Structures are given as C-alpha cells and as structure tokens.
Amino acid sequence: MKKEVAFNDIIRKVRKDTFGKGPERIHTTFVENMAITRMYGNFTPTEKFIAQTAEGKKMVHSARTHMIKELYKDQVPEGLEELCGSKLVHLFTDIKVDEDVAISVFMFEKNIV
Template sequence: MKKEVAFNDIIRKVRKDTFGKGPERIHTTFVENMAITRMHGNFTPTEKFIAQSEDGKKMVHSARTHMIKELYKSQVPEGLEELCGSKLIHLFTDIKVEEDMAVSVFMFEKNIEQG
C-alpha cells in the first residue's frame, strides 16, 4: 500500500471519529518534512444546515479547525508517526466553509518525502 493511501486512511478515520463524517475525497502530497492534505466533502448534514447563516459559518469553521488542532496536540493519531518515520511537530489546518474544502499541513521533524 502506498504511503499516501495509508496516511489518508488515518486522517479520514480521525475526522470520522471526531465529527461523525470523514472527507469524501482526500489527497496527500509529501514534500520534504511536510504532508499536505486536501480534503473535500467534510461536513455533516447538520454542519451544512448550521453554515447557512454567517454566524453558523463562523461556528462550523471554528469547531472544525480548533477541534482538530487540539486533538492532534493532545494525541497524535495511532500509526501516523510510524508510517512517516518521524515525529509530528506542527499541524496547520484551515477549512473553507463555502466550498467544503479543508487543507492541513503536517510538519514532521525530518524529511518524510522518500519511502
């Protein structure tokens, strides 16, 4: 199994377990010490409903970005560092509510591009 596929499976499972739904489409690219992951189709029907108002959009954006950051800060998902052969040191993540698209940049201690 390719590293990208295994990485995507871990990320999808984390989001599904946290929010009740994982991304419908997910793509990861490894560059030096980073894994850059694009995700489409992230929101649950409830989140889509809430995001119909401006305040709702802000609430969904905040929940999605802050919860994921806190989750990774408290515990790195099982198998992620082993798969990449390096310690995760930072996670940058954002979601564009209108387009239901998220981007996460995982920064590791050392180069994870090979392998």
C-alpha cells in the same frame, strides 16, 4: 500500499471518529518534512444546515479547525509518526466553509521518506 493511501486512511478515520463524517475525497502530497492533505466533502448535514448563516459559518469553521488542532496536540493519531518515520511537530489546518474544502499541513521533525 502506498504511503499516501495509508496516511489518508488515518486522517479520514480521525475525522470520521471526531465529527461523525470523514472527507468524501482526500489527497495527500509529501514534500520534504511535510504532508499536505486536501479534503473535500467534509461536512455533516447538521454542519451544512448550521452554516447557512454568517454566524453559523463562523461556528462551523471554528469548531472544525480548533477541534482538529486540539485533537492532534493532545494525541497524535496511532500509526501516523510510524508511517512517516518522524515525530509530528506542527499541524496547520483550515477549512473553506462555502466550498467544503479543507487543507492540513502536517510538519514533521525529519523528511518523510
């Protein structure tokens, strides 16, 4: 199995377990010590409903970005560091609510081989 596919499977499972729905499409590219992951079709029907107002969009954006950051800060998902052969040191993540597209940049200690 390609490393990207295995990485995507871990990320999808984390998001499904956390939010009740994983991304419909996910694509990861490894560059030096980073894994750049793009995710499409992230929101649950409830989140889509809440995001119909400006205040709701802020709530959904905040929940999605802060929860993921906290989750990874508390515990790196099982198998992620082993797969990449390095310790995860930073996670940068954002989501565009209107487009339902998210991006996460995982920064590891060493280059991913």
